[in-house]
Amino acid sequence: MTNRRQFLKNLAGVAAAGSAGILLPRTGFGSVPGDNPDLASGTREASILDALPGKKPLIKRTFRAPCYETPVSYFNEVFTPNDAFFVRYHLSNIPKVTAQDWKLRIAGESIEKPFELNLADLTNPKNFEHVEIAAVCQCSGNRRGINIPHVAGVEWGYGAMGNAMWKGVRLKDVLAKAGIKKDALEVVLNGAERGILDKTPDFIKSLPMYRALDENTIIAFEMNGQPLPFWNGYPARLVVPGWTATYWTKHITDISVVNKPFDGFWMKMAYRIPQGKFPIVARFISQETEVNTPITEMVVNSLITSVHEGERFHPGQMVEVKGIAWDAGYGMQMVEVSTDGGRSWKDAELGKDYGRFSFRPWSFRFKAEKKGSYGVMAKATNRSGNTQTFELIRNPAGYHHNVVQKVDIVVA
Ligand SMILES: Nc1nc2c(c(=O)[nH]1)N[C@H]1C(S)=C(S)[C@@H](COP(=O)(O)O)O[C@H]1N2
Numbered sequence: 001m002t003n004r005r006q007f008l009k010n011l012a013g014v015a016a017a018g019s020a021g022i023l024l025p026r027t028g029f030g031s032v033p034g035d036n037p038d039l040a041s042g043t044r045e046a047s048i049l050d051a052l053p054g055k056k057p058l059i060k061r062t063f064r065a066p067c068y069e070t071p072v073s074y075f076n077e078v079f080t081p082n083d084a085f086f087v088r089y090h091l092s093n094i095p096k097v098t099a100q101d102w103k104l105r106i107a108g109e110s111i112e113k114p115f116e117l118n119l120a121d122l123t124n125p126k127n128f129e130h131v132e133i134a135a136v137c138q139c140s141g142n143r144r145g146i147n148i149p150h151v152a153g154v155e156w157g158y159g160a161m162g163n164a165m166w167k168g169v170r171l172k173d174v175l176a177k178a179g180i181k182k183d184a185l186e187v188v189l190n191g192a193e194r195g196i197l198d199k200t201p202d203f204i205k206s207l208p209m210y211r212a213l214d215e216n217t218i219i220a221f222e223m224n225g226q227p228l229p230f231w232n233g234y235p236a237r238l239v240v241p242g243w244t245a246t247y248w249t250k251h252i253t254d255i256s257v258v259n260k261p262f263d264g265f266w267m268k269m270a271y272r273i274p275q276g277k278f279p280i281v282a283r284f285i286s287q288e289t290e291v292n293t294p295i296t297e298m299v300v301n302s303l304i305t306s307v308h309e310g311e312r313f314h315p316g317q318m319v320e321v322k323g324i325a326w327d328a329g330y331g332m333q334m335v336e337v338s339t340d341g342g343r344s345w346k347d348a349e350l351g352k353d354y355g356r357f358s359f360r361p362w363s364f365r366f367k368a369e370k371k372g373s374y375g376v377m378a379k380a381t382n383r384s385g386n387t388q389t390f391e392l393i394r395n396p397a398g399y400h401h402n403v404v405q406k407v408d409i410v411v412a
Pocket residue numbers: 085086087088089090091137138139140190191192193203231232233245246247248249250251
């Protein structure tokens with residue numbers, strides 16, 4: 001009996017792996033300088049490709065809650081396709097949200113006239129002006145899985161991010177309709193999921209007033225010209241260009257303007273970085289402590305997308321190194337490329353500029369004359385003079401990973 005049960009269990013496991021998942025060999029992830037490849041974490045060893053309804057197969061990191069990462073090859077395009085855009089949730093009980101039932105409530109002690117909107121009200125251009133903005137949505141913990149030593153959390157590789165053209169209405173226009181009182185301190189954001197009793201607290205975030213009222217902060221209902229995919233926040237989500245995606249509340253249902261620092265779990269206990277370790281300008285003063293601060297804007301970063309670890313070329317062949325670079329919206333100053341493991345650097349050519357919050361494409365061509373191994377690296381510098389690091393800036397949750405990548409290719 002026990003054996004038979006065990007047998008059926010094993011069989012079920014095999015069937016599930018066979019139908020839903022494909023085992024990938026260890027490719028695609030470049031090594032990080034200074035890391036010992038023998039200590040590589042699960043991210044590099046194997047990844048499961050699996051498709052959520054309406055999505056292409058993505059790299060599955062966790063299923064409850066759904067956390068799916070975009071494979072690097074998709075970043076050869078500046079705009080990440082909706083059906084390949086990464087997915088991140090904190091709670092596993094994600095309700096069905098329909099256009100008919102969905103409502104957005106604007107309330108809080110610092111709002112003069114609370115009101116409710118349905119989707120038709122929100123999207124009617126007679127109510128609020130429509131705006132479009134290209135912006136990178138990147139999880140604070142993107143690349144956490146390549147941290148050595150290992151840190152706890154979703155073991156993301158390079159693809160917990162995406163770039164899209166977002167269309168929606170300005171949060172400040174919606175709040176203006178409700179009237180903001182003088183004592184307003186933070187804007188509290190909640191999506192359609194609710195906390196799981198006694199287990200995981202509801203995913204509620206807040207923003208400082210200046211960032212909520214920024215003209216680039218929008219409630220988006222379209223992504224790359226289409227309604228938002230369910231998994232990316234249908235029917236409407238917050239878009240906070242330049243800030244990490246933790247503030248980009250999906251299926252947004254409640255926006256409250258409050259006069260005290262919001263003290264929920266996801267502000268007080270999570271998404272915090274040590275004070276003074278990163279070159280960050282944007283602050284969230286009402287949530288700071290002496291030792292740490294909420295994560296705010298993204299750090300400057302780049303990704304090599306056209307060549308992969310171990311790729312082979314012939315002597316004399318032209319190698320096209322392409323990639324993307326982004327930051328918190330200061331804009332790209334330059335991207336430098338090395339083909340000798342960081343000994344010498346040359347400027348890459350920057351491609352079309354889709355706006356300061358977008359991925360910026362870049363490219364670099366070189367002739368691989370001599371046989372041997374080439375350490376291809378890319379390093380972005382933004383207009384405020386910040387550049388990527390060579391050494392990991394350690395922090396408890398492994399946020400802000402912008403260590404310069406090294407992809408070893410072989411000429412033989
Ligand atoms: N409703 C809701 N919105 C959310 C989250 C969530 O768990 N629930 N996670 C946030 C975090 S941390 C990230 S990284 C982004 C991911 O956006 P995506 O799933 O569209 O890629 O959603 C943000 N908005």
